[in-house]
Amino acid sequence: MNLVKKVFPLLITLCVTYVLSNSWGTIPPFGKFLSPFHGFWVNAEAPESGEPTEENLQIPGLQKPVKVVYDEMGIPHIFAENDHDLFLAQGYLTAKDRLWQMEFQTHFAGGRISEIVGEKGLASDQFQRRMGSVYGAEQSFEGMKADPLSKVALEAYSDGINAYISSLSERDFPLEYKLLNYQPEPWTPIKSALFLKNMSFVLASGTDDLKMTNILRQYGREVAENLFPNYPFEESPIIPSGTPLDFKPVPVPAAPKDFMGLGSAMQTPEKDPNIGSNNWAVSGNKTVSGMPILANDPHLTLSLPSIWYQVQLVAPGVNVYGSTMPGTPNVITGFNKDIAWGVTNVGSDVLDWYQVKFKDASKLEYWHGGQWKKTKLRIETFKIKGKKDFVDTVFFTHHGPVVYLSHEKAFKSNIPVGHALRWIAHEKSQELTTFYQLNRAKNYTDYTNALSYYSAPAQNFVFASNEGDIALWVNGKFPLKSKLHGKYLMDGTDPAADWQGFIPQAHNPHVKNPARGFVSSANQFSTDASYPYYMGWQYAPSERGRRINERLTAMSKITIDSLRGLQNDNFNIRARKLLPLLLAQVSSNSKAIDELKRWNLQNSAESIGATIFETWVITLQSFLWDDEFASNEKAPMNRPDMDRTIRLIEQEGTARWWDNVLTKGKKETMQDIISSSFQSALDSLTKHHGPMGNEWAWNKHKETGVRHLIPGMDALSRLHIPVGGGGTMVNATTTKTGPSWRFIVELSKKGTPKAFGIYPGGQSGNPGSAHYDDLIDTWAKGELKPLLYLDKPTEPTNRIRKKLTLSVQ
Amino acid sequence: MKYSLGLILVFVVVGALIGMYLPWYAMGISAAVIAYIVGMKTKGSFIVGFLAGFILWVITAYYTVLGHPSTLPGRMAELLPLKGQVSLLYVVTGIIGGLTTGLWVWAGARLRQK
Numbered sequence: 001m002n003l004v005k006k007v008f009p010l011l012i013t014l015c016v017t018y019v020l021s022n023s024w025g026t027i028p029p030f031g032k033f034l035s036p037f038h039g040f041w042v043n044a045e046a047p048e049s050g051e052p053t054e055e056n057l058q059i060p061g062l063q064k065p066v067k068v069v070y071d072e073m074g075i076p077h078i079f080a081e082n083d084h085d086l087f088l089a090q091g092y093l094t095a096k097d098r099l100w101q102m103e104f105q106t107h108f109a110g111g112r113i114s115e116i117v118g119e120k121g122l123a124s125d126q127f128q129r130r131m132g133s134v135y136g137a138e139q140s141f142e143g144m145k146a147d148p149l150s151k152v153a154l155e156a157y158s159d160g161i162n163a164y165i166s167s168l169s170e171r172d173f174p175l176e177y178k179l180l181n182y183q184p185e186p187w188t189p190i191k192s193a194l195f196l197k198n199m200s201f202v203l204a205s206g207t208d209d210l211k212m213t214n215i216l217r218q219y220g221r222e223v224a225e226n227l228f229p230n231y232p233f234e235e236s237p238i239i240p241s242g243t244p245l246d247f248k249p250v251p252v253p254a255a256p257k258d259f260m261g262l263g264s265a266m267q268t269p270e271k272d273p274n275i276g277s278n279n280w281a282v283s284g285n286k287t288v289s290g291m292p293i294l295a296n297d298p299h300l301t302l303s304l305p306s307i308w309y310q311v312q313l314v315a316p317g318v319n320v321y322g323s324t325m326p327g328t329p330n331v332i333t334g335f336n337k338d339i340a341w342g343v344t345n346v347g348s349d350v351l352d353w354y355q356v357k358f359k360d361a362s363k364l365e366y367w368h369g370g371q372w373k374k375t376k377l378r379i380e381t382f383k384i385k386g387k388k389d390f391v392d393t394v395f396f397t398h399h400g401p402v403v404y405l406s407h408e409k410a411f412k413s414n415i416p417v418g419h420a421l422r423w424i425a426h427e428k429s430q431e432l433t434t435f436y437q438l439n440r441a442k443n444y445t446d447y448t449n450a451l452s453y454y455s456a457p458a459q460n461f462v463f464a465s466n467e468g469d470i471a472l473w474v475n476g477k478f479p480l481k482s483k484l485h486g487k488y489l490m491d492g493t494d495p496a497a498d499w500q501g502f503i504p505q506a507h508n509p510h511v512k513n514p515a516r517g518f519v520s521s522a523n524q525f526s527t528d529a530s531y532p533y534y535m536g537w538q539y540a541p542s543e544r545g546r547r548i549n550e551r552l553t554a555m556s557k558i559t560i561d562s563l564r565g566l567q568n569d570n571f572n573i574r575a576r577k578l579l580p581l582l583l584a585q586v587s588s589n590s591k592a593i594d595e596l597k598r599w600n601l602q603n604s605a606e607s608i609g610a611t612i613f614e615t616w617v618i619t620l621q622s623f624l625w626d627d628e629f630a631s632n633e634k635a636p637m638n639r640p641d642m643d644r645t646i647r648l649i650e651q652e653g654t655a656r657w658w659d660n661v662l663t664k665g666k667k668e669t670m671q672d673i674i675s676s677s678f679q680s681a682l683d684s685l686t687k688h689h690g691p692m693g694n695e696w697a698w699n700k701h702k703e704t705g706v707r708h709l710i711p712g713m714d715a716l717s718r719l720h721i722p723v724g725g726g727g728t729m730v731n732a733t734t735t736k737t738g739p740s741w742r743f744i745v746e747l748s749k750k751g752t753p754k755a756f757g758i759y760p761g762g763q764s765g766n767p768g769s770a771h772y773d774d775l776i777d778t779w780a781k782g783e784l785k786p787l788l789y790l791d792k793p794t795e796p797t798n799r800i801r802k803k804l805t806l807s808v809q
Numbered sequence: 810m811k812y813s814l815g816l817i818l819v820f821v822v823v824g825a826l827i828g829m830y831l832p833w834y835a836m837g838i839s840a841a842v843i844a845y846i847v848g849m850k851t852k853g854s855f856i857v858g859f860l861a862g863f864i865l866w867v868i869t870a871y872y873t874v875l876g877h878p879s880t881l882p883g884r885m886a887e888l889l890p891l892k893g894q895v896s897l898l899y900v901v902t903g904i905i906g907g908l909t910t911g912l913w914v915w916a917g918a919r920l921r922q923k
């Protein structure tokens with residue numbers, strides 16, 4: 001037999017083996033992936049049952065043994081003998097449950113997704129790095145290392161993650177590595193900084209400056225200011241009106257000259273993230289127990305693995321319970337024996353754009369304050385799976401990076417080209433110090449000290465203590481601005497337009513033990529007009545804040561359960577005002593009108609009225625404004641918000657805006673627009689769900705889902721969750737966003753605090769574990785789980801399922 | 810026939826022993842080496858190898874699931890996409906294991922042939 005014939009089968013076999021060992025586009029490496037010895041089969045985990053199991057693991061780097069007990073939700077309660085071991089164990093145990101998520105999210109934040117998915121990730125990666133995500137993380141990392149306690153925390157946490165990674169062989173890798181066919185790399189402390197900076201991306205990167213400039217150029221300053229006012233007509237600010245100032249304000253810089261700017265042309269679609277949060281604390285004189293109760297529910301894009309990871313951290317000087325973010329040490333929101341704290345986002349304007357005038361095509365110099373100044377260059381290298389590296393140069397002015405040059409196409413439609421970015425996320429900062437100290441805080445003074453280290457993303461930090469104090473600080477680093485500074489794109493050549501320092505931290509809006517007996521926030525305006533500094537012109541719509549304040553004012557004899565009810569409140573405060581105004585304009589009678597008249601104004605899961613109303617409102621906004629504000633693809637604009645629309649209906653029934661300028665020779669009235677939008681809303685609902693009936697139920701229309709971090713991974717997601725709520729309800733559950741963690745804590749003078757919490761997911765990031773999504777159903781019902789707060793690992797309780805000893809290697 | 814069944818048994822046992830510790834295709838290579846050593850006939854070698862690989866992978870997967878009941882096989886049967894049919898997932902797993910082992914056995918047997 002000749003040689004060719006002899007080795008021919010071997011060649012074929014080698015080819016087939018090669019094909020089955022590698023991923024092809026989105027197809028996983030079939031051989032490896034389906035192998036019962038290496039593939040996904042290995043990731044199946046049996047649920048715990050019966051008597052608690054005991055396990056001992058040797059961990060390199062530990063100084064003393066660490067005791068860990070897991071409760072029935074899979075939450076680790078960690079008992080260490082010093083800070084170093086505490087954070088090492090936190091890193092190790094978090095990685096054990098969430099390694100892939102931690103690495104994937106920091107890869108995303110650092111603009112490195114193309115290393116995993118190839119060239120299709122490059123535009124997103126380049127956007128991240130052009131926005132200065134890595135630059136900001138480096139700055140922030142310098143700040144964190146300046147505090148020796150944070151440095152220990154960061155390094156020990158990182159060592160813990162690496163101890164876990166090095167204990168893995170390929171068959172133990174989390175499922176997603178097998179699906180996408182890559183391996184975990186060693187963790188480094190700067191990744192924690194990247195993660196924290198990414199929170200600024202999630203929460204404080206919204207920017208309408210470009211769209212506002214486009215509006216300014218199209219309609220002039222008077223219209224822009226009239227339709228986009230700088231304070232809502234209806235508002236209930238976070239800091240109650242009449243709260244006296246306890247500081248002497250510093251002078252505010254003079255406003256720069258008015259600047260028209262170039263605006264810009266972009267066509268990529270962009271979605272409104274619609275994320276916010278609620279928190280409040282009620283004082284003892286409003287509660288049954290006489291002790292303060294604190295509640296918090298941060299709203300984020302709901303995802304699996306869960307955004308949060310619950311943990312109890314115990315070591316000398318600290319016994320704290322709460323939610324952590326996989327990727328950073330410490331508890332982010334939670335409680336200890338003495339205090340509880342929670343956060344919501346502050347929508348202040350901490351991101352501005354400066355139109356840059358370069359000297360020539362080399363872009364090495366730019367014009368500012370009457371002279372040519374040198375740009376700084378930063379080289380970013382992108383590794384791309386299956387391709388050669390891509391090298392990118394980013395030009396920095398003293399403001400910050402020029403995110404897109406004027407001939408480039410931006411990744412998102414709200415990002416102007418040819419502008420430099422000034423952003424709080426680029427500042428050196430010490431957020432870790434804040435959380436480290438909050439974890440150990442005993443009273444109001446400790447809490448305010450902790451907050452003084454915090455920069456971004458700015459948060460409304462709500463607080464309650466067992467000394468009876470309640471408080472709320474609108475906290476972060478805020479640029480000291482003249483009124484409306486940065487509402488529009490700014491002139492990068494004018495030094496008066498630069499940021500001129502920051503509001504002194506002690507002057508941040510705050511309130512302690514107000515007469516009304518509660519503090520609260522829901523991302524609305526921080527203060528009323530009497531506050532001496534300008535912080536921004538646009539915050540989240542006021543509905544949630546107004547509803548919470550209305551309810552908390554009315555409520556007395558408050559319990560944890562009554563506050564749980566408020567967290568799940570589906571009352572549509574917008575409809576209370578708007579629906580009668582709308583119905584007054586519609587003359588026809590129909591089943592849908594009857595349904596709306598019968599509607600109890602609750603956006604409950606089964607409500608049909610809610611579906612009709614919400615669809616009508618969206619359609620009305622589009623019918624009213626799109627002819628003027630969405631007709632030009634080359635100059636994206638925002639529509640005026642609902643607060644402005646309601647005012648238009650109430651008081652400006654003959655305004656020019658009611659006419660649809662696209663219909664020539666016909667002049668529409670307010671009544672025309674409101675009735676035709678109603679009919680169109682019904683047509684659209686009928687088209688999607690058939691004739692009016694059960695299929696129109698609010699939850700079926702809204703379709704809430706908790707989706708896996710990899711887009712399109714329905715098999716690893718939980719879709720069609722039957723819940724009510726909505727963006728303007730206290731229960732702010734939308735299609736993709738919602739309460740990512742709800743918790744309520746009642747403090748106690750002597751004993752342990754009583755705490756309840758839930759999040760839409762589970763502790764494990766492994767889709768093969770029962771703890772992957774075991775909390776979702778409880779969350780969907782609006783219920784909470786009792787949180788286990790232990791004094792020592794041997795405390796008697798029937799909730800322990802697993803005992804783990806981490807011992808010194 | 811008996812000879813073939815004996816070989817299948819050997820392939821399965823060796824594959825199971827080394828499966829955990831070596832790369833996923835090692836059971837194929839080991840079967841090829843065995844086929845070469847024993848001087849297996851080319852004719853029918855693929856089928857023998859295929860059956861061994863199929864049996865080994867399906868049984869191992871089945872016992873893994875038995876010891877670790879979870880929603881994972883159902884999720885994977887949806888992902889691949891097999892409309893959530895876990896039984897089909899076993900079949901596909903068996904076919905991949907069988908195809909690989911069958912090809913390697915065929916290659917090993919042919920190499921030895923004069």
